[in-house]
Amino acid sequence: MKLLDRLQERQKLDADLFIHRMFLTQQPVMLAGYKSLIDLPHTLMLLQQQAQNAIAAERPLFALGSGIGDCISPTEELKVIEAMSEGNLIILSESSDLCIKIVPISRTLSRAIEAPTTENVIRGSVSAFNEDLDTNIGLIKKHVHSEKLRTQSYRFEKGQRRQAILLYMEGQTNPSFLNALKRRIESNLGNNIPNLQALNKLLGFPVWTLISRFNTTELPENAAYALEKGKVVLFLDRFPFAIILPSMITDMFAVANDRNFPLFFMITMRLLRTIGVLANMLMPGLYVALVSVNPDVLRIELALSIASSRVGVPYPAIVETLLLLLVLELILEASIRLPKTIGPTITMVGGIILGQAVVNAKLVSNILIIILAATTIASFTVVGFHNSIFIRISKYLILILSALYGVLGLFAGVVVVCVYLASVNTFGIPYLYQPKARENSDG
Amino acid sequence: MDKSLQVMVMYLLTHIGLIFFMYPTDIIEVVDVGHWSAILLGFALHVALMGIFLKGLGYFAPRNLIDIFLGVGKVFSIILLLPVTLYFLMTIIIDIRAYSEIVTLVFLAKTPLWVTMVLLLSVPAFISALGVETLFRSGVLVAILFFPFLLLIFCLSFQNADWRYIFPLMDKQAASLSYVVSRPYLLSLFAFTGGFMFLGFIPPYITYKRRKVMWASALLLPFFLISVYVPILTFGQSTASRFQFPFITAVDTVNISWLMFDRVTLFLLLSLVCFAMLFISLIMWKTTLLIRRGFPSIRPVTTTMLLSLAIFIVCLYIPDWKTVERLLWWNTYLRLYVMIVIPFITLFLGIRHHRKGAACP
Numbered sequence: 001m002k003l004l005d006r007l008q009e010r011q012k013l014d015a016d017l018f019i020h021r022m023f024l025t026q027q028p029v030m031l032a033g034y035k036s037l038i039d040l041p042h043t044l045m046l047l048q049q050q051a052q053n054a055i056a057a058e059r060p061l062f063a064l065g066s067g068i069g070d071c072i073s074p075t076e077e078l079k080v081i082e083a084m085s086e087g088n089l090i091i092l093s094e095s096s097d098l099c100i101k102i103v104p105i106s107r108t109l110s111r112a113i114e115a116p117t118t119e120n121v122i123r124g125s126v127s128a129f130n131e132d133l134d135t136n137i138g139l140i141k142k143h144v145h146s147e148k149l150r151t152q153s154y155r156f157e158k159g160q161r162r163q164a165i166l167l168y169m170e171g172q173t174n175p176s177f178l179n180a181l182k183r184r185i186e187s188n189l190g191n192n193i194p195n196l197q198a199l200n201k202l203l204g205f206p207v208w209t210l211i212s213r214f215n216t217t218e219l220p221e222n223a224a225y226a227l228e229k230g231k232v233v234l235f236l237d238r239f240p241f242a243i244i245l246p247s248m249i250t251d252m253f254a255v256a257n258d259r260n261f262p263l264f265f266m267i268t269m270r271l272l273r274t275i276g277v278l279a280n281m282l283m284p285g286l287y288v289a290l291v292s293v294n295p296d297v298l299r300i301e302l303a304l305s306i307a308s309s310r311v312g313v314p315y316p317a318i319v320e321t322l323l324l325l326l327v328l329e330l331i332l333e334a335s336i337r338l339p340k341t342i343g344p345t346i347t348m349v350g351g352i353i354l355g356q357a358v359v360n361a362k363l364v365s366n367i368l369i370i371i372l373a374a375t376t377i378a379s380f381t382v383v384g385f386h387n388s389i390f391i392r393i394s395k396y397l398i399l400i401l402s403a404l405y406g407v408l409g410l411f412a413g414v415v416v417v418c419v420y421l422a423s424v425n426t427f428g429i430p431y432l433y434q435p436k437a438r439e440n441s442d443g
Numbered sequence: 444m445d446k447s448l449q450v451m452v453m454y455l456l457t458h459i460g461l462i463f464f465m466y467p468t469d470i471i472e473v474v475d476v477g478h479w480s481a482i483l484l485g486f487a488l489h490v491a492l493m494g495i496f497l498k499g500l501g502y503f504a505p506r507n508l509i510d511i512f513l514g515v516g517k518v519f520s521i522i523l524l525l526p527v528t529l530y531f532l533m534t535i536i537i538d539i540r541a542y543s544e545i546v547t548l549v550f551l552a553k554t555p556l557w558v559t560m561v562l563l564l565s566v567p568a569f570i571s572a573l574g575v576e577t578l579f580r581s582g583v584l585v586a587i588l589f590f591p592f593l594l595l596i597f598c599l600s601f602q603n604a605d606w607r608y609i610f611p612l613m614d615k616q617a618a619s620l621s622y623v624v625s626r627p628y629l630l631s632l633f634a635f636t637g638g639f640m641f642l643g644f645i646p647p648y649i650t651y652k653r654r655k656v657m658w659a660s661a662l663l664l665p666f667f668l669i670s671v672y673v674p675i676l677t678f679g680q681s682t683a684s685r686f687q688f689p690f691i692t693a694v695d696t697v698n699i700s701w702l703m704f705d706r707v708t709l710f711l712l713l714s715l716v717c718f719a720m721l722f723i724s725l726i727m728w729k730t731t732l733l734i735r736r737g738f739p740s741i742r743p744v745t746t747t748m749l750l751s752l753a754i755f756i757v758c759l760y761i762p763d764w765k766t767v768e769r770l771l772w773w774n775t776y777l778r779l780y781v782m783i784v785i786p787f788i789t790l791f792l793g794i795r796h797h798r799k800g801a802a803c804p
Binding site for chain 1: 554566569570576583702705706
């Protein structure tokens with residue numbers, strides 16, 4: 001038997017490939033599959049049960065109509081291997097040249113549905129997406145009970161053969177956007193998507209962009225809300241989050257969970273986030289502008305106290321600010337890498353000891369410490385880590401312009417940031433688009 | 444999609460960016476009493492001309508001015524649009540030079556003028572290179588961010604107002620309207636005409652409802668009145684007429700004890716400069732649109748870059764404020780042409796087009 005020989009040959013290379021001989025309805029068969037993907041004992045039990053059922057019903061087990069699995073021609077070795085690596089079980093009958101692919105009981109290789117790890121929920125559903133595609137879609141379907149929900153599957157062929165699922169609400173989504181997106185995906189099915197950068201490239205978004213054209217969320221609640229708002233949700237195999245297209249500026253300030261609070265709280269919370277974003281972008285720039293270029297704008301008392309706090313600081317305000325910002329960014333980056341148990345220690349070292357020491361050593365002024373601490377805290381009031389990156393970077397543009405032109409540079413920087421935000425669009429839907437053409441105070 | 448809101452916001456921003464500097468100076472110079480009549484007259488002229496212009500454009504919707512004129516004939520459109528292009532170019536040059544002078548004067552005394560001009564030129568060039576849709580969207584965002592600020596300052600600017608200065612309301616000179624042909628009055632018209640030409644260029648990129656834009660112009664009247672009356676109420680006519688920028692000086696007198704800043708003027712001024720940047724980028728976009736119609740082979744980004752380089756070089760050759768004022772005066776002729784001839788011709792062509800359409804449907 002040619003296929004069996006080939007499989008035995010392959011077994012020498014793939015340690016977890018098993019070939020198991022057994023009798024089903026008195027027929028000798030060979031089972032083949034990957035041990036690491038298939039729960040063998042349970043699968044054998046299932047097969048025996050099906051065989052007994054077949055005997056009881058007095059029909060041949062391998063009859064095509066019996067619905068045990070799909071037939072594959074034994075000559076198509078590549079298809080057989082592909083089916084096995086997807087986690088299917090292959091049954092080869094010895095008597096006839098028959099090869100059947102069946103869905104076995106697979107090993108549990110995904111975590112259970114857990115609480116989200118990067119997004120905290122205070123009042124709302126806590127379950128989060130995990131790496132398993134079907135679980136994620138199931139979670140969405142639990143949240144969106146609607147016959148309008150459409151689920152479209154795509155398989156990217158090259159390399160890892162990743163599966164992607166596109167979800168949208170029929171009639172809610174902007175049709176030209178949806179068609180453009182679908183066309184784009186369909187024409188690029190030959191590509192591989194190992195990461196989101198590749199997805200970005202596949203969807204044809206510019207590589208050098210500061211704003212991610214898609215929003216990601218771990219919470220089914222948010223994804224369901226996005227679907228209802230007419231957005232499109234994309235799931236990729238083994239990515240534990242939903243990718244929401246198109247991303248909009250409101251994603252920075254609003255989450256679906258806000259609506260679980262009274263309206264007044266919701267508005268104030270969103271306002272607070274807006275203030276946080278503005279504070280984070282403007283404060284370092286404002287400090288530098290006021291200290292080094294336009295001290296006359298400040299009230300004389302304040303100008304004097306700032307000047308006296310900078311006595312002994314040997315370099316210009318911009319260097320001082322950049323130095324401390326660099327330290328803060330290092331702390332931020334380090335605390336992502338650190339295990340949770342060491343995190344608080346680093347915060348303490350970074351925050352209190354370093355801060356105090358740096359002031360005592362006259363390396364920076366203590367007003368700057370206050371400003372930058374506030375800035376850093378403010379940068380995380382924004383929703384979603386990926387959104388905070390844009391703000392963190394645009395802060396530097398404003399900082400440099402402020403150092404050159406003072407308050408004028410600050411304002412010009414704000415204009416440039418606004419213009420940049422306005423120039424971003426996703427398949428024709430602008431980033432600043434308001435779905436209901438309603439004015440929004442989100443800046 | 445109807446983008447009237449964006450157009451309205453942009454219309455307001457571009458005008459507000461213009462009126463608070465030279466406009467009050469001119470108006471205070473024109474008449475000693477009854478400034479309101481001069482403001483209202485200019486405003487009425489503005490609304491009337493805009494109405495005529497929009498009416499004419501309405502016959503051709505959604506075509507823009509260039510297409511309309513090209514529809515009549517190539518030579519015709521070159522003759523008509525060449526002065527418009529020239530006017531735009533001069534406006535950009537004057538604006539950039541004037542605003543950098545103001546900025547240097549008020550708070551960047553140590554920064555060389557050309558450095559400021561680089562900023563004031565590069566930001567608009569960046570904006571106009573990104574396209575008109577971006578420009579209008581960012582207009583809305585900038586308005587959301589800066590407008591609350593500005594309104595606060597406008598409210599605060601009445602702090603030192605002495606309402607008795609509002610009288611007398613009228614005198615013979617104001618009533619006779621004899622000031623209409625005087626030089627400062629003609630100069631003051633720049634605040635009315637700079638803006639509304641863009642309405643003829645943005646379709647079909649951006650569409651809007653005519654009526655909504657007309658309503659937006661009504662919102663503009665309070666700003667014109669504030670710009671002139673705040674300095675008059677604060678200082679009185681005879682003192683106010685001595686300042687180069689009366690409104691800015693008037694705001695400078697405001698003292699707010701609860702604010703950490705000593706000079707609110709700075710923030711007012713900078714918001715206005717930002718609006719002006721949007722205005723400059725709008726004109727720059729229009730100019731590149733016109734240039735690219737003449738030379739379609741040049742890429743848009745190249746056009747913008749060459750244009751800004753040329754403008755920068757010209758700006759460098761303007762030595763002082765006197766020259767700026769002279770340029771502004773020369774530009775008045777072009778302005779009168781743009782504000783009167785273009786709307787009427789558009790209306791005329793519109794009516795002709797309409798009749799033709801009615802005659803042979």
